[in-house]
Amino acid sequence: MKKKIILLIIAVLTLTGCTNLTNMSIDEVVDVMLESDTNLSNNVFEGYEYYIPKGLKLLEKDEYNASLKDEYNNTYYFYIDVVSYYNKEEADYKVNKKAYFSKELNYNKKKGYLEITKIEDTDRYFIEYMYNYGKIEAFVKENEIKSAIINMSSILKSLEFNRTVLESLIGNNVLNYKEDTYDVMKPKGSTATKDTYLEYEEKYGIYEGYGDKNTSEDRIEIEEN
16 A cells, blocks of 8 residues: 555656655655665766766765765765675664654665754754665755755665676775775764764865866766756
């Protein structure tokens, strides 16, 4: 029955537009976004590929990390856990009852979690969205949470890996890669504070355009296919 309801909602959204998603609860938004799988892709890299929806800009990327900007000028920090994918390790998450929102995710044989924490003494909420061997973090205002979740869901559920390529890239260096990614993928919401937010703000500041280190490809605003 639940699946029929989800499919009906998706059909309605196709006719009325995705803006209606923001009128739903966070739980409903997650269900609608993740119940439907996707094969969309507009960014292909060595060993993996994913889809960036319209309205987001790819600011910078290195081997398995990237940063993006949304329409509200929020920065998304995107981490890809190729080691857990390589080793076929599944996410282990315990719901945080003290969080603003906390949910273990399991859709289409893909697992993860979504945890949202209110940052004390600020108007910001810390989103940690880990799913399908990728994680996106962002600090957003309360009225921007659902929009961010829609964007993050589109990216994470589209993440596809090329195991053959990753085997040649990682190979015997699995342990070295694991040291770099393990802590990043774990939830830190319960320890997120105003200082955490200020550290991000000091490190990344306010977006004022692309720097010299970004390639011409990165400077293109991603358009929907």
